[in-house]
Amino acid sequence: EVQLVESGGGLVKPGGSLRLSCAASGFTFSYYNMNWVRQAPGKGLEWVSSISSSGSSIYYADSVKGRFTISRDNAKNSLYFQMNSLRAEDTAVYYCARELGDCGGGSCSSAEYFQHWGQGTLVSVSS
């Protein structure tokens, strides 16, 4: 069974930092592109960042570019999100999400849809 478990959320002051983690199990983590998607309280979904299976390709939404850094450790089956210079508008539940399809076995059939999601971790930015 695919499991994604986020951790590291909490209350932080504006300008502060947090590091989110996502522990993956039940699948070959190194075969899959991974993403962070967030949802502000009572609002819709917002994609924030993607990282390819090898970590060689990384993308960010403009709203977080230059402040947040996505990374992964395939040996530890873990995804990370370093969040610096946090703002009130970054307050949200952050989900890690695995893409549909995989990039294993020498070929890539990944599609940028989110097939599996974690339960989310809440980040609150407030003074």
Next chain:
Amino acid sequence: EIVLTQSPATLSLSPGDRATLSCRASQSIRSYLAWYQQRPGQAPRLLIYDASNRATGIPARFSGSGSGTDFTLTISTLEPEDFAVYYCQQRSNWPPLTFGGGTKVEMK
């Protein structure tokens, strides 16, 4: 950036009714559209990808159609567990990957 506009914002229906949800893209996204369901307090669940393909384990009462700029999610016969918020998402032209604002299907 491709903007996805969902309508209506809220759909008030009864169990057993048919639900028709719309998603319109600001430019052609071919068939690169997904639909998600989100129940209160839960993570989203992938229902449909590439406009019309049901994801693993999704009941046949959910179907998707459309291409280009206009897409539809249809729930043929609403079950009590289908009352939720539904989002569309495109992957045609990214970054950024974008979502629609959501349609809430509520019980009348």
